[in-house]
Amino acid sequence: MTIFVADPAGAAPEQQTYRVVLIEDDLADAVLVEELLLDTGLRFELTTCASLADARTEPALRTADCILLDLHLPDVSGTKAVAAVRAAAPHTAVIVLTGLSEARAGSDAMAAGAQDYLVKGKVDADLLHRAVRYAVYRSQTERANAQTQAATLRAEENSRLERGLLPQPLLSTSTVTVTTRYLPGTELALLGGDFLDVVEGDDGLLHAVVGDVSGHGPDAAALGVCLRIAWRSLILGGHRGRELLQLMERILMAERGDRPLFATCALLTLDHGAATAELHLAGHHGPLLTTAGETREVTARHGIALGIDPRVSNWPATVVPLPAAGALTLYTDGLTEGHNGSSRGRLGVDGLVGLIDRLPQPDPAAHLDFLIKETSALNAGRHSDDVAVLRLDWNKSALPATRSPSGGIPG
Incomplete structure (x- = not known):
């Protein structure tokens, strides 16, 4: 040579x-x-x-x-x-x-x-x-x-997966404003296994889920779509709480095959009339409650992630009193695991709470866009995990407002 x-x-x-x-x-x-x-x-x-x-x-x-x-x-x-x-x-x-x-x-x-x-x-x-x-x-x-053809095919696949992972909320009479956002972990990457959904049941209660399947790529995304559709079907079929999570875990176990995948999720049932929210956390962190310009993490009891040990099946309920006006934000950990502007520290829940309170809040959709943009900027391009965010806003003293459309990937 x-x-x-x-x-x-x-x-x-x-x-x-x-x-x-x-x-x-x-x-x-x-x-x-x-x-x-x-x-x-x-x-x-x-x-x-x-x-x-x-x-x-x-x-x-x-x-x-x-x-x-x-x-x-x-x-x-x-x-x-x-x-x-x-x-x-x-x-x-x-x-x-x-x-x-x-x-x-x-x-x-x-x-x-x-x-x-x-x-x-x-x-x-x-x-x-x-x-x-x-x-x-x-x-x-x-x-x-x-590369252009591959990017086009990837974008088409992302679009199909996004429709499965991020559906339109199924609402009829609720005056709660629903806003969602999704950010893929890497540019041009397939969506991962993060999923969310909102359904108003026949009982008049608002049911929401945010979940995260371990891993990235088509396997995780396919399982996320499966769990999201299963959750919606089970909610419409009248299943709730621990029983619903047991059925979702059975579906996960059947659909994952020999792949070592598991899923975390947060279930929320919002009773606007009673001013309460009931939470079930399966390996997932609690939501954030914003009221009167201040945000805090909701203190809730935790259960095991789905697919870790089906013999445990313990997901305790937590009932949270709600103010007359406020917002609940459910999210996947991609929003908090990025860097906080320093290569040595993670943003974490405390950093996220501080950002939410500091950023301008002209309306829920704009606020989520600001939040995702700011967390991405702090992470300086090192973002590697998907982010799914679901925000529910209500105001009992106001006239029913038109719900904002569910968002997609912010530009």
């Missing part, structure tokens, strides 16, 4: 440096290619390998812009060589070098994935210059198109 760097005197400062890997076992041919590259006027870094085995162990192969590949190597030849190089560096332009007598070798190599081919003995500096530039351009265009 040899490495050669060329920086022509006339090259413009902004000119691209092409990282080229030459896989050629014939030393004379390798020297000729090096000399031709020098004559092209390109700024380049050349790494030469004598076999495919050598190339596979060469770090430069994984960062190369262009691979010049001899079709007859000691350890592989023909289209198998192209396939092997494409497998080792799938996003890199490949130009094959063929002999004069190989009439079909070049076209076969392109069919196998090469961007271009050059015939040894018929290559000059201008031809090599154009071949390298156009091959790299085509490869980069193909990569960009593939």
